[in-house]
Amino acid sequence: MNKLLxxxxxxxxxxxxxxxxxxxxxxxxxxxxxxxxNIQVIQSGVKQLKSEEHKILTExxxxxxxxxxxxxxxxxxxxxxxxxxxxxxxxxxxxxxxFQKNLAQAERIVVVGNGGIALELVYxxxxxxxxxxxxxKAIGNTFFDAGxxxxxxxxxxxxxxxxxxxxxxxxxxxxxxxKKERPVAAPDELGSALGPDWHEGLRLKGTKEFxxxxxxxxxxxxxxIFLQQEFLQLKRxxxxxxxxxxxxxxxxxxxxxxxxxxxxxxxxxxxxxSATGVVPNVKPFIDGNNVSILIYLEGFFFVK
Numbered sequence: 642m643n644k645l646l647x648x649x650x651x652x653x654x655x656x657x658x659x660x661x662x663x664x665x666x667x668x669x670x671x672x673x674x675x676x677x678x679n680i681q682v683i684q685s686g687v688k689q690l691k692s693e694e695h696k697i698l699t700e701x702x703x704x705x706x707x708x709x710x711x712x713x714x715x716x717x718x719x720x721x722x723x724x725x726x727x728x729x730x731x732x733x734x735x736x737x738x739x740f741q742k743n744l745a746q747a748e749r750i751v752v753v754g755n756g757g758i759a760l761e762l763v764y765x766x767x768x769x770x771x772x773x774x775x776x777x778k779a780i781g782n783t784f785f786d787a788g789x790x791x792x793x794x795x796x797x798x799x800x801x802x803x804x805x806x807x808x809x810x811x812x813x814x815x816x817x818x819x820k821k822e823r824p825v826a827a828p829d830e831l832g833s834a835l836g837p838d839w840h841e842g843l844r845l846k847g848t849k850e851f852x853x854x855x856x857x858x859x860x861x862x863x864x865x866i867f868l869q870q871e872f873l874q875l876k877r878x879x880x881x882x883x884x885x886x887x888x889x890x891x892x893x894x895x896x897x898x899x900x901x902x903x904x905x906x907x908x909x910x911x912x913x914x915s916a917t918g919v920v921p922n923v924k925p926f927i928d929g930n931n932v933s934i935l936i937y938l939e940g941f942f943f944v945k
Contacts, residue, residue, distance in 0.1 A: 692930035712926055716919035721753055721863050727898040727912045728866070731758055732919060737843060740914070744769060747847045747911035749882065751900045753863055754916030756783060762845075762914060763855055764797055769847025770882045772908050774858045774900070798855045856883045861904040866913065872899045879907040 654662040670682040685699040690710075697705045718730025731740055744750070749770040752759055760781050763773050773780075779790035780797070867875065879899055881892040896909025 687926070690926045690930055712921075712923050714922040714926070717922045718915060719918045719920045720915045721913070721917055722866055722915075725866060725898075727868075728915050729912055730915050731762070741843045741845060743912055744845060744847055748849060749896070749908075749910045750847075750912055750914060751908060751910045752914045752916060753900075754914075754918070755780060756916060756918060759914075759916035760784075762916065765845045767846045767852050768849045769854075770849070771855045772858065772882070772900075772910065773855060774861055774863065774902055776860065776862050778859055780857065794857070798853075798857070800851060800853050854882065858902055858904065858906065861902040861906075863900055863913075864903045865901040867899040867901070869895060869897055869899070872909075877907060879909045 656662055670684075674680055674682055683699065683703075683705070685701045685703070687697055688700045689698040690696075691698070695707050695710075697707060697710070699705070716732070718732045718736070720728055720730050722728045729736070729740055729743065731737055744766065747769050749772065750766075751772045751774060752763055753774050755775040755777050759773070759775075763771055779787040780794065781790055785793075872879070873895075879892045879896070881890045881894075892909055894909060897911055898913065899907055899909045900913060901907045
């Protein structure tokens with residue numbers, strides 16, 4: 642039996658200058674079709690795109706013609722290495738939960754990337770050594786300048802976290818419903834995208850008892866990744882977690898995976914977080930088609 646296809650109905654009302662009413666309700670797609678007669682909702686996956694014929698073939702065996710096509714297939718993590726079980730991407734709620742599970746057994750991780758998710762991760766993780774590799778000269782260069790970054794670094798690398806300041810901005814939560822165990826999506830399927838406060842409710846703590854340990858490697862990228870056996874065969878030396886900026890002590894701990902950076906340093910870790918952005922999830926539609934892209938927004942393609 643097919644699942645009931647639903648959509649989110651949003652109701653917003655500005656009650657006063659400082660008071661808003663905001664309701665989100667799940668409703669069957671049939672109501673959307675009744676409200677807007679020009680909309681037809683089809684519950685089926687796309688099997689094939691024939692761009693030259695302006696035709697879509699669905700998994701239920703039907704064909705649909707189009708004049709313009711908008712592919713709203715979302716995005717997926719742009720991993721630094723595909724197919725490696727020790728390289729994790731964080732893009733949706735399912736991958737965030739998988740990260741939490743792996744972190745609970747970790748002593749050291751390497752975070753690669755300098756975007757919003759990387760910034761939040763590095764600050765929130767406790768009980769685990771964090772090696773943060775960024776290709777820029779300053780952290781968070783997308784969001785603030787080098788001067789602001791320099792001001793924030795002492796707070797970021799401090800071993801003891803300050804007491805959290807109460808958040809005064811608006812937050813939307815679900816009330817009146819108990820949390821239920823959600824089925825985890827298959828590896829090739831994407832879950833709900835992360836939004837603000839995505840890490841709330843997650844226990845981002847490793848196996849160590851200390852609060853916070855972060856070391857930043859600037860102006861570098863990942864050169865190569867080695868599994869444990871590969872690294873042992875190469876007979877190379879990895880570094881311990883730096884206690885000072887010029888610390889170059891050799892590490893005698895055996896790690897599941899090793900990361901060689903373009904600055905020549907090698908660190909062992911339990912796993913690597915690839916927080917290096919996303920790519921549009923439209924490859925199945927683009928391959929084999931002569932598609933002209935008109936506009937691209939994150940997760941959206943308008944084609945002809």
